[in-house]
Amino acid sequence: MKNLRNALLLKQLYQLKQLGYKYTSVTPYKEDEQHLRLPNTLDSLKKQAMECHLCELSKSRQKVVFGEGDPQADILFIGEGPGTMEDSSGKPFVGRSGELLTKMIENVLLISRSEVYITNIVKCRPPNNATPTPTQAHTCQPYLLKQIELIRPKIIVTLGVTAYHYLTGDDTEISKVRGTLHKQNDYTVIPTYHPSYLLRNPSAKKEVFEDLLKVKELMGK
Structure with a gap:
């Protein structure tokens, strides 16, 4: 699995960039390929993520929030990152944002x-x-990419601009791209607003309702 190696290389490059380097002859991070392969089951992948210390977030976290739901789900929701309540519970989207997502x-x-x-x-x-x-x-x-590979969803709903950007590489503002359909690999990406945004801007709920109707239509519901 080359994704983990690439992530480590990217991490090193970002660190060098922050130090002011534009070009470098530093030897890239090297590791035995055997240790870079990610597990081929969600349970094993979760176990590995629980023990991850690849970035500084591992130093301040209480719990790793891996994800939850149907391991063969047709629909995958991706948010930005855990909040305070998620950090303490180990579960994604709890609290007011989680309640709103559940209602949606x-x-x-x-x-x-x-x-x-x-x-x-x-x-x-x-x-x-x-x-x-x-x-x-x-x-x-x-x-995340391994989760997608193992779950094999038909539709991925990205919640907020951060999730959309890092999944697709597109920097377009969420207000301009929400509700649009993007075919990527074997799934369709539909970006919409994050539930926390809706709590601050209730008037946007109508737009998210329209976005989710497209999800429903794609699923033939």
Whole structure:
């Protein structure tokens, strides 16, 4: 599995960039390929993520928030990163944002939360709920990509601009891209607003409702 090696190389490059380097002859991080392969089951992958110390977020976290839901879900929701309550519980999207996401799933998609899978770009809470840095996001990315590979969802709903950006590489503002369909690999990406944004801007709920109707239509519900 080369994703983990690439993440480590990216981490080193970002660190060098922060130090002011533009070019470097530093020998890239090298590791035995055997140790870079990620497990081929969600349970084993979760166990490895629980013991991860590849970035500084591992120093301040309480718990790793790997993700939860149906391991064969057709719909995967991806957020930005764990908050305070997620960090203490080890579960994604709890508290007010989680309650709103659950209502969105049940009231619009007409399925239970347990029928989808929910995770984040980074598995550990950034201090003060800050937006994950590029180093943190790219270091954690192999876990997310492996989750996608193992779950094999038909639709991925990205919640907020951070999730959309790091999954697709597109920097377009979420207000301009939300509700659009993007075919990527074997799944369709549909970006929409993050539930925490809706708590601050209730008027945007109508737009998210429209976005989720597209998800429902794609699933033939």
